[in-house]
Every structure is written in C-alpha cells, then in structure tokens.
Amino acid sequence: MKKAALVLGAAVALLIAGAGIWFANGWYGTSTVSKNAGFVVPQGASVTAIARKLETEGLIPSADDFLLRARIFAGDGTIKAGEYSIPEMSTPSDIMDILQSGDVVLNFVTIPEGLPSILVHERLMAVEGLVGEIEVPEEGSILPDTYDFQKGEERSAVISRMQAAMDAYLAEAWEKRTDKAVVKTPEEALILASIVEKETAQADERPMVAGALSNRVRIGMMLGADATTIYPITKGKPLGRRIRVSELRSTNPYNTRAVAGLPPGPITNPGRESIAAVLDPAETKALYYVADGTGGHVFAETLEEHNRNAAKWRALRRERGEM
Template identity: 40%
Template sequence: MWKSIASNALTFLVVAVFLLGGALIWAQNTYSDEGPLAEAICLDVPRGSNMSLVSENLAEQGAVSSPMLFRLGAEYSDKTQDLKAGSFLVPERASMAEIVDIVTRGGASTCGTEIIYRIGVNAAEVEVRELDPATGRFVEVVEFDPAADAALPEDYVSRRDDADTRFRVALAEGVTSWQVVEELKSVDVLEGEVEVPVEGSLAPDSYEIARGDSRAELIGRMQRAQEVILAEAWENRADELPLETPEEALILASIVEKETGVAEERPQVASVFVNRLRRGMRLQTDPTVIYGITEGQGVLGRGIRQSELRAATPYNTYVIEGLPPTPIANPGRLSIEAALNPAETPYVFFVADGTGGHAFAETLEEHNRNVARWREIEAERAQQQN
C-alpha cells in the first residue's frame, strides 16, 4: 500500500514539475513574443503611477494580453521600481518585455505634446505639435510669433500647463547672443535673469528644457556645448592656418556662417577668407560691417550705406586688416569645422549666383564677370516684381 502511495505521489510530482516547467516556458514566450497591439499608441504614465495601473491601462488599450504577466515580468526583471512618468510611444506588436523597457529606461518622453521655442536669425516662433502614434509623425497644433501676437493662443496655454508636455529651445545657426537672450525672456516656462554672453560662445542646437529651468543654466549648457565643439575642431585643424588661437577660429567661423546658408559650400567660403588672410588682403565682407552697425541687436533691415563702408570701425573689414575683434554671431559646428579645415582652392573672391549659393573666382577679372551676372539677375527679379 505504501509503495502504491509513494508511486502515485512521485507520479504527481513529476506531472506537477512538468506542468510548472511548461507554464514557465509559456510565460516567458508570451512575455517576449509579439504583442496584440494592432496600431501604435501613446501611453500616458502619470506621476505617482505604478506597474499595476500601467498594466491595466495597457490591457484596456489592447497592448498586453495579461496584465498580471506584465507585472510579473517587470518584477522578475527587477524593473518595477524604475517606472518613469511621461508619455511614451508604444509601437504596434510590441512585446511586454519591450513595453517594460520603454516605460523604465528613462530619458525624454517619446510621445504626446511638444512645445518648441525656435530662435531664428530673422524671427522667433513657438510651435505646439503632437505626435500621431499611427504615423509616427508630429502634427502641428498651432504656430505663432511671440513678439507679434498680443494674446497667447489657447492651444498653447492649455498644453503649456499640461504636466506631461515636453519643451525644447531650438537655436538656429547664425543668431547673435543678444537675440538669444531677448527671445529666452519670452519663454515663459523658464525662470531667472541672464546677461548677454560673449558673442559666438553659444552652440546652435536643440535643447530639452523643463518647466522651471533657469535661463542662466540653459545659457551655460549652450556655452559648454560650444566649448566642446570648438576644442575638438581646433584639435583636428589643418596645418599652417593663418589663425593663432581658437578664438580667432571662432571669429572666422562666424563670418563663414553669415556668408552662406549652403552647408556644402562652407569649406569653399572659408577657403576664400583663409586665402585672403594668407595674402594680407582685407576680408571685405558685408556681415562684419552690419554687425558693427547693429552690434548684433537684430537685423539691419536696409542696405549698407556707402558712408558705412568707408567708416573706420573695428568691424569694417573693407577698412581694417585681418579679422574683426569678436565673432559676429554664434556659428554652428559645420562652420567651425569649415574654418579650421577649409577647402584647398585658389579662390579669393565670391558673389551670389542667384541659386542661394555663390560663384567663386581666382582673379578680379573673373570676379567682375560674376558680379555683372549677379546684377543682371537682380535686375530681372526686380522687373518681375513690378
């Protein structure tokens, strides 16, 4: 009898172990395999939430087949306490393991509403946009000029005050430090006063910010980024450049930045100025003259007068020798790299060619022909407008 009981118990134990093993394999496969989500969704994880609430939300939206298995998988992988608040894009067919990784890895939210404060050379704008999870593309909600609009759009105010909204400041290449500080004053999610930093010291880029961040700290981030870019470019500079210091390289880069918006021709533009410096020729560039007039405080808004071209000022490169005393804008990485690794060309002249780029020349005779052609293009355009 005891032998029979023992035999039955052993059989039961073997079956139980077999079933448990099978259940574990099934659970592991289900946790790692493709999920049931037919279309991507934005998953909101409020502050103070937990894996239980998240799992139920996912189940309601058809993203997981078993809320309990989702929670057990997060617990088993030791990620339950790493849950982050935010709005996250969950792609179609995402597995439970992938979703757990998405909501626990940290970093910026990947879904929902984003407000971008764009600081441009000629104007600033605020854009409110939302990610469409079905297409993975942002859809613009509203865009406005904070200086021109007397009242803030309701679409902006409501989303600005939403706890899950993300914010960015996007700095265009070629803006001046004065322009940056002036526009940051209107970014109403930032706090504190800030002085105008040294010209050229800010790296044009897109910066994530949070509500309540300090304007001074944001400026500090921009300065540290520019220091890194300049140091790397200086370390990898070409041999025998007519530049003695990284500061001189930054001045030249700012001139290159203001002379062309065509990325691929920046090394050629830089080569013209480097060739002129090597030959002891004056740089003769309008953007430096304009900076001397405006001091970087906005755009000139008119042509340069002949009297201004003849005036002996520190920024009038038609009169002074060599570089002006400071940068004339905040140059981007490409212009800094171009200034320190210019193309090898014989060019010492360039003029606009009507396409957005420039026509380059080695001799004054060739340059004069290019200038004549540009004058013809200007006359044709003026006639078309009349």
C-alpha cells in the first residue's frame, strides 16, 4: 500500500512538474514570430486589447494564454503606447519585455526654414503614422527643424512640440539681442525675420538683408518686399505668376510697397538664423538690394546706386531670356 502511494505521489509530482514546465515554456520557450515585425500599441489600450491585437497580427498563439501567463510571470510593469520592433523568434516573454521597455521606434518629419503654416499643415496631414485632424497653425509659430514622432501619435501633439520649440528659441534669442536690433518686441522680431527668410536663401546674407530692412524700419521707409504683398493672396504658397500692378498699389497692411512699417504678422515660419539676424543685424548703411544673378544680392546705400544695380540685373535677365 505504501509503495503504491509513493508511486502515485511521484506520478502526480511528475505531472505537476510537467505541467509547470509546459506552462513556463509557453511564456519563455515558444515563438510564433517568423520574421522581424513592427507592432503599434495604441494610446490608452488595455492589456487585454493589446493581447488580442498581438494574436490578430500573429505574434502570439493565443491572447488568453498570453494574459494568463503575463499575470504570473510579467509582474506589474506598464505597457507604453508607441511603435515597437519585435525581432524574429521573440517569445511572449520577450514581447512583454519590449512593450514594457518604452523603447519605441521613432519616425521623423522635417519642417524646412521658411515653410509657411499652410504648407506645414499639408505636410503633417500627409504624414503616414500620425493621426487626428489639425487646423492650420498660426503663422510664425512653428520652429523649422526635424522632429521625431511615434506611430499613432496625434498630429496636434507634434504641432504643440514645434510651437513650444519656437517659443523657447525666440525667448532665448530675444535675451541676446543687440542695440542694432530695430524690433521692439519678440513678435516684431518674428515678423521681420519671416521677411528676411523670404528675401534671401543664402544663410551668410541674412544679417546684411536684416541690416538693410532694419535701416528702412528705423527711418520709416517702406520695406518694399514683394513676399509680403503676395502673402494675403496665397497665404505663403507660390503665386505662380507675376504680381499685378493693382496688387502692388493695394493699401492692405501686408503690402510693404504701399504701406510703411512692418506688416501685421509673419508671412512664414522663419528659422533660427533669420531670427538671430534681425536681433543682431549687420552694421551697414545700405537701404537697397537687388539680385546679382548668382543667388545672392548686391547692396546699395543710395537710390542712384541701386538703380544702376537694378539695371544690370534686368540686362542679365534679358540676356538669359527671362524677360
């Protein structure tokens, strides 16, 4: 009788041990991940919803088994929203470790210097992986840069980071302004910087353009920037034609060929260099500048000198067949 009880006990123990090994192997030793895969944890998803999604995408054999084993083996770690990379042959234990690590895959979107807000909006709406609707952000509120985002992230959250970056940089740059700066407020700095951004594509020329425009502001002279005249018509998009005489004569506050002073707001999202240029412009007496045919500009202190430079530019354009 004793011998039979011992045999039965040993058999039960073996069964329990075998069941334990089988149960643990289902967490630590098996995998249905046949190749490297991406997996997105939606914002606010429950562990049950995540397990169902893992099963649907073929990364685990059973959501119910995963949840049962997770309660025993995974502790109380938090699963964080975002996109994750799941390597080939990952076990359920490996997958849970990855999801609890917060080591998300980052994607990137670049906002170039001088991109107007209407095109920032179009760019973000076209980015795959971002979700949610957004309004066109306020002009000049976005700091051009490259920003990371997680798949499934709200577009509004990305916009908020871009605007916070502009606020932080503008505040820092404003504190470093010199006595040469003609702008009276950070808002005026943004407006003038947006014009500098549109007037020249050459980074090394921005302080000089800022200097000439600052001189005009200082003496109450009209800025004469075509980009400001175009802005109310296209909101920053290319005009696609020559400016009409009627548009140049319009007295709307953005037409700096008809109204002196700064326009009422920025005409694009200026980059760091343009903002820095208006806060520390080149020390110059120049009031005028015109394209020189190489991508840059030639500057002049007098209208007579400027007219000669402009005549050379028109002659060069005729020679190139552009007029």
